[in-house]
Amino acid sequence: MKEIKEGFVIETLEKHFGFSTFRTGQKEIIKDILSGHDVLGILPTGTGKSLCYQLPSILFRGITIVVSPLISLMIDQVKQLKAKGFKRVAAINSMMNVEQKKAIINNLNQYKLIYVSPEMLQNSWIMKVLLTQHISLFVIDEAHCISQWGHEFRTDYLKLKAVISQLNNPPVLALSATATPEVQQDIMHYLGRPKMLKRIYPMDRENIAFVIEHTANWTDKVDRIINLLKEKQVPTMIYFSSRMWCERISTILGERLPNRNVSYYHGGMDSEDRLLIQQQFMNNQLDIICCTSAFGMGVDKPDVRLVIHFHMPTQLESYIQEVGRAGRDGKQSVGLVLYSNGDEQIPLTLIEQELPTDKQIQDVFHFLSSTTIRELPQLEEAIFINLELNETQWGFISHQLERNNLIENGILVNDHSKWRTGLETTLAYRNKRMRNKEELFTQFLSWIHSTSCRREKLYESFQNGFTKPELLCCDHCHSVLSNWQTEGLPIKDATYNWNEKLKKIFQIG
Amino acid sequence: MFHAILLRCLKQLQGERSLSSVYHLLTGKKSTQTIQDAKLFQVEVFFGVYPTLNRLHYDKTIKKFQKQQLLDVDENQGIELTSDGEKYLHSINDIEGLDWFQGYTYHKMAPLFLNRLLLFIQTASNMLNQQKEFVPIVDDEAAKRWVRQYFHHNKRNLEGLFNNLYKDLMLLFESIPSPYRDIIIARMSGYKLIGLSKDQIATQVKITVDDVELYLQATIHYILNKVSENNHGLKVLPSFVPNISDALPLTTSAQKTLMFYRQGISLSEIAAKRNLKRSTIQDHIIEIAVVEPSFSIHSFVSKDKERIILAKVQELQTKRLKVIKESLPNDIDYFDIRLVFAKHFSS
Numbered sequence: 001m002k003e004i005k006e007g008f009v010i011e012t013l014e015k016h017f018g019f020s021t022f023r024t025g026q027k028e029i030i031k032d033i034l035s036g037h038d039v040l041g042i043l044p045t046g047t048g049k050s051l052c053y054q055l056p057s058i059l060f061r062g063i064t065i066v067v068s069p070l071i072s073l074m075i076d077q078v079k080q081l082k083a084k085g086f087k088r089v090a091a092i093n094s095m096m097n098v099e100q101k102k103a104i105i106n107n108l109n110q111y112k113l114i115y116v117s118p119e120m121l122q123n124s125w126i127m128k129v130l131l132t133q134h135i136s137l138f139v140i141d142e143a144h145c146i147s148q149w150g151h152e153f154r155t156d157y158l159k160l161k162a163v164i165s166q167l168n169n170p171p172v173l174a175l176s177a178t179a180t181p182e183v184q185q186d187i188m189h190y191l192g193r194p195k196m197l198k199r200i201y202p203m204d205r206e207n208i209a210f211v212i213e214h215t216a217n218w219t220d221k222v223d224r225i226i227n228l229l230k231e232k233q234v235p236t237m238i239y240f241s242s243r244m245w246c247e248r249i250s251t252i253l254g255e256r257l258p259n260r261n262v263s264y265y266h267g268g269m270d271s272e273d274r275l276l277i278q279q280q281f282m283n284n285q286l287d288i289i290c291c292t293s294a295f296g297m298g299v300d301k302p303d304v305r306l307v308i309h310f311h312m313p314t315q316l317e318s319y320i321q322e323v324g325r326a327g328r329d330g331k332q333s334v335g336l337v338l339y340s341n342g343d344e345q346i347p348l349t350l351i352e353q354e355l356p357t358d359k360q361i362q363d364v365f366h367f368l369s370s371t372t373i374r375e376l377p378q379l380e381e382a383i384f385i386n387l388e389l390n391e392t393q394w395g396f397i398s399h400q401l402e403r404n405n406l407i408e409n410g411i412l413v414n415d416h417s418k419w420r421t422g423l424e425t426t427l428a429y430r431n432k433r434m435r436n437k438e439e440l441f442t443q444f445l446s447w448i449h450s451t452s453c454r455r456e457k458l459y460e461s462f463q464n465g466f467t468k469p470e471l472l473c474c475d476h477c478h479s480v481l482s483n484w485q486t487e488g489l490p491i492k493d494a495t496y497n498w499n500e501k502l503k504k505i506f507q508i509g
Numbered sequence: 510m511f512h513a514i515l516l517r518c519l520k521q522l523q524g525e526r527s528l529s530s531v532y533h534l535l536t537g538k539k540s541t542q543t544i545q546d547a548k549l550f551q552v553e554v555f556f557g558v559y560p561t562l563n564r565l566h567y568d569k570t571i572k573k574f575q576k577q578q579l580l581d582v583d584e585n586q587g588i589e590l591t592s593d594g595e596k597y598l599h600s601i602n603d604i605e606g607l608d609w610f611q612g613y614t615y616h617k618m619a620p621l622f623l624n625r626l627l628l629f630i631q632t633a634s635n636m637l638n639q640q641k642e643f644v645p646i647v648d649d650e651a652a653k654r655w656v657r658q659y660f661h662h663n664k665r666n667l668e669g670l671f672n673n674l675y676k677d678l679m680l681l682f683e684s685i686p687s688p689y690r691d692i693i694i695a696r697m698s699g700y701k702l703i704g705l706s707k708d709q710i711a712t713q714v715k716i717t718v719d720d721v722e723l724y725l726q727a728t729i730h731y732i733l734n735k736v737s738e739n740n741h742g743l744k745v746l747p748s749f750v751p752n753i754s755d756a757l758p759l760t761t762s763a764q765k766t767l768m769f770y771r772q773g774i775s776l777s778e779i780a781a782k783r784n785l786k787r788s789t790i791q792d793h794i795i796e797i798a799v800v801e802p803s804f805s806i807h808s809f810v811s812k813d814k815e816r817i818i819l820a821k822v823q824e825l826q827t828k829r830l831k832v833i834k835e836s837l838p839n840d841i842d843y844f845d846i847r848l849v850f851a852k853h854f855s856s
Contacts, residue, residue, distance in 0.1 A: 079644050079645075080644070083642045083643060083644050084642055085641070085642065100650070251712075254712070263706070263708075263709060264708075269706070269708075270561065271648055272646070272647070272648065273706035273708065275644075275646055275648065276646055276698075276703055276704055276705065276706045277706055279644055279646060279698075279703040280703045283701060283702075283703050285702075285703055498687075498690065498691045498694045498695065501694055501695075501697075502675070502694050502697070504699065504702060505630060505634050505697055505700070505702060506630075506634070506671060506674075506675040507634070507637060507638075507700075508675060
């Protein structure tokens, strides 16, 4: 590849993204990519990971493909790019109907940047068209999904190696916000690129202070939050483990904090309402948002000051991701975890639901080895309904079927001994995964109960060392909340007049 | 409003249809049975007025009614209002917006019209403030495409057009009372101002989320009706009305059946040709009989049988298929009865 001048890169940055300088790591990664290297980039949340491929995609002659695990994330990214005036971008995912997919596939050469879900790359029609195009860069976003030790393992990510080689081995960029050395190794191994350049940046965030408080029960948590929010008038996110809690507490906070704008966000809302809430938060119409882990991905609000965990996540890695939504603008922010005795039950239940039970595995194996229909896709509906599996659980089992060679090109094999040993292996593997997940959660719990510096303990399994902030570090180092100076938000105008709103929109008078 | 609509529909069905039929009616299911029921029981104004209604939520609401003893479900799954149910319905039955619905005519047009309107307002408001970068609050691709073109055609006179749109809305809002007016305004977005979610509106206006959706739909039906009257001096709004005919068309599948049928192919042959069940093809024929007044049913059911069926309906004072069928000779089947119903009881 011809050398692209640095000045031109900066010019593109200004013209298309409106920045005059790069943030940590961006420049190095972009330079590596432009000179044709495979890169593994680990950049902390909120530091502009996506620019690392968005900018090169403009400079490259061909198409940049971005594999993204979450449809909502993909749609958000495309929307944001289009809003910035970058029009040659599209997303292809399973939520689209054939017509919508066709409209993009048949005009592929009009796009510079295409987001796809990993399943879509298993579609032979889409692959056939992609093969006719020049692919300049192949990006794997949220690359930790490839590792079975990551918390969001996706079986389809394992098939990317084959896809990359089918596409004539374009340069590969794998990106993630958090990855332990183990996961990094997995990423390179499963992509078949052991010699990737590693660009790993520390994930510790100097401007976030950590506080853990013990509370008696959930009403105590609510009281604590209300007292704190009365004092700290700052944009706030509160994480919950379930939709029900998220709505319930949002209602209570709305009533008890009449001067603040409170709402909630979770995956159960329709897409229009989700979009409205997201935009209200970005637009500072809302300043407190109660949410589940569904919120956050793709929401790039720079001035979130406080991230509260009403419920615990299932592991440190998820916590680092979620608390990382605070202080993207670099200003002082705080992460607060509220913990009551007995809270362990919720994450433990969630962990259990992520994996199938022994009985479910046995039932599926029994059903599949004895049914007369041998085409797996035709059986999926029956499996979901009759055997009461959720999608994650089925994903786990179907991957095990493949790994144990019980399925070839979508057809179940007829070999009883294979099914028998396959069942043994799968059960053993499930137990191993369960133990691993439980260990990760225990790690989180021990962080909650730790008596030394929170910051040191939080990052120790991910990286060597961290930057110690001068002012606010954690509740074990000094009293954080009483020393935290915040600028207040303007007090909400409670009398909202509909006519005035209409006039404002239409700019009348 | 949601409760009033549910109870009204259940009442109209006179215990002759299952619980699902009202769900299909409100969500606008394009099936022969639903379309025929809508006409047969004169509830077509509510056809498709709540397309996003969730089945679980619907079932829960009905269960709650049963628990409160507003409804009785008989052994045939037929539902009837109890006297408490009647009383409750009476107490909530005079909500103004209930009379605005014309679901049969507008169910398809209304959502698209609303999306075009909301998206155009957001676009124009931002553009007139020199704000070219904003995230559209409407996801509907068809509406986006339309607004893009509409904007392009009108960008030279955007300010004047936008002003006239405001005048149109103010004119309509004179006759649209609170909270209908408030809800549609709450939903609007503009420059540095994002519309409210249904749940937020529900809290502000103190109604349920179901009612937010239904009040909004009622308002759109009202506006569409005003626009169609064409004598209110509305300048801009008429151009937002989608150019689609909503008069219930045949399902694509029924159209195919009609085409084959007109070529003189028998029902069994059509079924075999298309690899469909014979009963599916019969459904199509009934659908055609409902929609097409000129379609003769007499090549399927004789005039004699027709007379016998009609007499039985008269005698038993019911339109319940099962009851009619059981009191007629065996050579008259369900298909015959449904065809006669389609012809005579679909206004």
